[in-house]
Amino acid sequence: MSQWDRYTIDGPAGALEVAVGQAEGEARRIAVICHPHPLYGGTLDNKVAYTGARAAEQSGLISVRFNFRSVGDSEGLHDGGAGELDDALAVVEHARQQFNEQPLLMAGFSFGGWVSLHAASRCDPAQLVTVAPALSYTALGGVPRLDCPWFYIHGEADDVIAASDNRKTLASLDKPPEQLWLPEVGHFFHGHLTELREQVSQAIVARWAALP
Numbered sequence: 001m002s003q004w005d006r007y008t009i010d011g012p013a014g015a016l017e018v019a020v021g022q023a024e025g026e027a028r029r030i031a032v033i034c035h036p037h038p039l040y041g042g043t044l045d046n047k048v049a050y051t052g053a054r055a056a057e058q059s060g061l062i063s064v065r066f067n068f069r070s071v072g073d074s075e076g077l078h079d080g081g082a083g084e085l086d087d088a089l090a091v092v093e094h095a096r097q098q099f100n101e102q103p104l105l106m107a108g109f110s111f112g113g114w115v116s117l118h119a120a121s122r123c124d125p126a127q128l129v130t131v132a133p134a135l136s137y138t139a140l141g142g143v144p145r146l147d148c149p150w151f152y153i154h155g156e157a158d159d160v161i162a163a164s165d166n167r168k169t170l171a172s173l174d175k176p177p178e179q180l181w182l183p184e185v186g187h188f189f190h191g192h193l194t195e196l197r198e199q200v201s202q203a204i205v206a207r208w209a210a211l212p
Contacts, residue, residue, distance in 0.1 A: 004019055004020070004021055005019070005020045006018070006019045006020075008073055009090070009091070009094045010090075011069065011074065011075070011076070011086075011087055011090045011091075012076075012083065012086040012087065012090055013069045013075060013076025013077070013079075013083060013086075013087070014069070014074070014075025014076050015073065015074060015075045016066055016067065016069070016074045016075075016090060016091060017044070017066060017067040017071075017072045017073035017074045018044075018064055018065065018066040018067075018091060018094070019044055019064075019065045019066070020062065020063065020064050021053050021054075021056075021057050021062065021063040021064075021065075022057065022062060023056075023057050023059075023060050023061050023062050023063075024057055024058050024060065025060050026060070027060060027061060027062045027099075027102075028060065028102060028103075029060065029061045029062070029102050029103045029104070029105065029126075029208060030061060030062045030063075030064060030095050030096070030099050030103075030104055030105070031052075031053070031056035031062070031063050031064065031104075031105040031106075031107055031204075032064045032066075032088065032091055032092050032095055032104065032106055032107070032116075032119075033049050033052050033053050033056070033063060033064065033065045033107045033108060033109075033112070033116075034049070034066075034068075034084075034088055034107070034108030034109070034111075034112030034113070034115045034116045034119070035049040035065065035066075035067070035068065035071075035108075035109065035111075035112045036048070036049070036109050036110035036111050036112050037110060037111035037112075037134075038068050038069075038070055038071045038078050038084075038111075039078060042068075042071070042110070042111060042112065043067055043071050043072055044065040044066055044067045044071075044072065046109065047188070047189075047193060048109040048110075048131055048188060048189055048193070048196070049065055049108075049109050049112065050065075051189070051193045051196050051197045051200075052107050052108075052109065052129070052131065052196075052197075052200060053065055054197055055196075055197045055198075055200035055201040055204065056105060056107070056200075056201075056204060058197075058201055059201045059204040059205050059208070060208075061105060061204065061208075062095075062099060062102075064091060064094075064095045066087070066088075066091045068084045068087050068115075069083055069084065069087055074087075080139050081114070081115065081137065081140055082139065082140060084111075084115050085115055085118050085119060085140060088115050088116065088119040089119055089122060089123060092104065092106070092119065092123045103125075103126040103208075103211060104123065104124075104125040104126060105125060105126060105127045105128075105129065105204065105208075106119055106120040106123065106125040106127070106128045106129075106148075107128070107129040107130070107131075107200075108129075108130055108131070108133065109130075109131040109132060109133075110131070110132055110133065110134055110160070110161065110187070111134050111137065112133075113130035113131055113132060113133025113134065114130075114133050114134040114135065114137050116128065116129075116130060116133075117130055117133055117135075117143065117144065117146075118140050118144055120144075120146055120148060120150075121144035121145065121146055124147070124148070125148050126148060126149075126207070126208070126211060127148055127149050127150075127151065127204070127207045127208070128146060128148055128149070128150045128151070128177075129150075129151045129153075129200055129203060129204070130150070130151075130152050130153070130177075131153050131154070131189075131196070131200075132153075132154045132155065132158055132160075132161050132166075132187055133152070133161070133166070134161055135161075135165070135166050135169045135170075136161075136165060136166075136169070143169060143173060145174075145175075146175070149177075149178070149207055150177035150178065151177060151178050151180075151200075151203040151207070152170065152177040152178065152179045152180070153179075153180045153181075153182070153196065153199060153200065153203075154166060154179075154180075154181055154182070155181075155182050155184075155185030155186050155187065155189060155192070156181050156182060156183050156184065156185065157183070157184050157185055157186050158185075158186055158187040159186060159187060160186075160187035161187060163181065167181075178203070180199060180203075182195070182199075
């Protein structure tokens with residue numbers, strides 16, 4: 001494989017485009033990363049999704065990004081969330097088969113954070129990482145119960161997904177995630193992508209160091 005290997009797999013609505021990035025050092029784990037909203041320009045090449053992939057790779061994980069249905073070389077039509085969740089689960093299944101059932105990190109940004117949250121409730125990952133997830137999006141219901149550790153990071157100056165609203169939602173949970181709130185940081189982490197990469201990498205390393 002090249003550093004970034006792009007190809008398509010069979011998905012629930014046709015082909016799904018994936019991009020696989022190699023880990024730095026010996027890889028024993030995989031990360032599946034979901035991009036932001038397809039109707040607002042979200043793709044697997046979104047800079048926050050890419051930064052999440054790089055954080056995973058520098059932490060020793062193989063990264064697997066993908067385009068939701070209707071985006072790039074992925075077929076099908078946007079489905080408002082339910083179909084995109086099916087896409088994510090199909091990519092998880094592919095990644096596990098491709099890389100010999102290695103432990104899984106589920107991650108996502110914005111709309112992709114919301115999808116990854118619901119995917120994590122169904123695919124039993126070792127860890128979930130969400131970046132400014134759209135918690136108020138209710139197409140699949142509220143925040144699901146999770147059995148895995150959850151790391152949550154959000155900019156306090158987010159003008160797309162209000163940090164204050166998500167704080168209230170997280171505070172209402174029986175088991176809230178580990179949270180990191182970054183002051184003066186907006187939704188797309190302009191000028192703070194290096195900080196985002198380092199914080200996510202630290203969270204991954206801290207969690208996965210405890211695993212065999």
